Amino acid sequence: xxxxxxxxxxxxxxxxxxxxxxxxxxxxxxxxxxxxxxxxxxxxxxxxxxxxxxxxxxxxxxxxxxxxxxxxxxxxxxxxxxxxxxxxxxxxxxxxxxxxxxxxxxxxxxxxxxxxxxxxxxxxxxxxxxxxxxxxxxxxxxxxxxxxxxxxxxxxxxxxxxxxxxxxxxxxxxxxxxxxxxxxxxxxxxxxxxxxxxxxxxxxxxxxxxxxxxxxxxxxxxxxxxxxxxxxxxxxxxxxxxxxxxxxxxxxxxxxxx
DNA sequence: ATGACTCGACTATCGAGA
Numbered sequence: 001x002x003x004x005x006x007x008x009x010x011x012x013x014x015x016x017x018x019x020x021x022x023x024x025x026x027x028x029x030x031x032x033x034x035x036x037x038x039x040x041x042x043x044x045x046x047x048x049x050x051x052x053x054x055x056x057x058x059x060x061x062x063x064x065x066x067x068x069x070x071x072x073x074x075x076x077x078x079x080x081x082x083x084x085x086x087x088x089x090x091x092x093x094x095x096x097x098x099x100x101x102x103x104x105x106x107x108x109x110x111x112x113x114x115x116x117x118x119x120x121x122x123x124x125x126x127x128x129x130x131x132x133x134x135x136x137x138x139x140x141x142x143x144x145x146x147x148x149x150x151x152x153x154x155x156x157x158x159x160x161x162x163x164x165x166x167x168x169x170x171x172x173x174x175x176x177x178x179x180x181x182x183x184x185x186x187x188x189x190x191x192x193x194x195x196x197x198x199x200x201x202x203x204x205x206x207x208x209x210x211x212x213x214x215x216x217x218x219x220x221x222x223x224x225x226x227x228x229x230x231x232x233x234x235x236x237x238x239x240x241x242x243x244x245x246x247x248x249x250x251x252x253x254x255x256x257x258x
Numbered sequence: 259a260t261g262a263c264t265c266g267a268c269t270a271t272c273g274a275g276a
Contacts, residue, residue: 013265114276205275206275
């Protein structure tokens with residue numbers, strides 16, 4: 001079984017590339033972020049034509065998360081938010097969708113952008129990360145044998161090497177954001193992909209030739225509970241997906257289970 | 259060697275992304 005995560009930056013604009021990726025890799029489950037549409041606007045036909053079904057959660061043209069999964073799989077216990085997921089201005093945004101595939105609990109997560117260190121969105125981001133870690137901790141305390149994959153765009157660069165030039169950044173690398181990210185490790189969610197694919201970026205801004213200059217960031221992660229981590233046999237970061245026509249600014253991250 | 263952001267929204271600038 002293969003699971004992937006990809007911030008696609010619009011499911012409609014990217015449908016051709018997403019379908020080609022699925023045909024090429026044949027991943028079983030693809031967790032998407034930034035689908036930028038409502039469920040009724042999702043381009044289901046292109047996915048169904050190649051044997052994939054879709055679960056989408058989106059409120060408007062912002063955010064939005066989804067799963068594409070092989071049509072023989074049956075998603076169970078679908079949730080479109082996590083327990084006490086924070087709101088911004090009384091709106092619970094479409095930033096989380098969870099479903100169990102073949103016994104693996106997969107969450108597609110799009111962590112809010114904090115914008116600036118003193119922006120209200122930064123407090124929202126930190127609360128979002130805190131609540132998410134607390135929810136995962138509660139579930140793993142009840143059953144440490146759970147196979148959980150918490151994947152998506154975390155909008156945090158945990159290590160200095162995860163950005164091309166530390167002096168260019170204030171957000172994504174701040175200590176509060178890094179502390180909030182480290183909480184996942186403390187509750188038992190492990191970044192096995194980093195061990196298998198060190199020194200790689202997952203995002204390059206569209207602006208200022210960032211990709212040709214390799215001015216990137218590592219902000220997309222696949223965190224796994226201990227039971228699931230033990231099953232991971234391989235991982236890739238699909239850097240070539242940043243090339244060519246109409247790329248997303250993020251690339252897919254993939255792991256394989258034995 | 260060059261390039262020099264993209265998407266979706268009340269289609270025309272603008273918010274959002276990081």
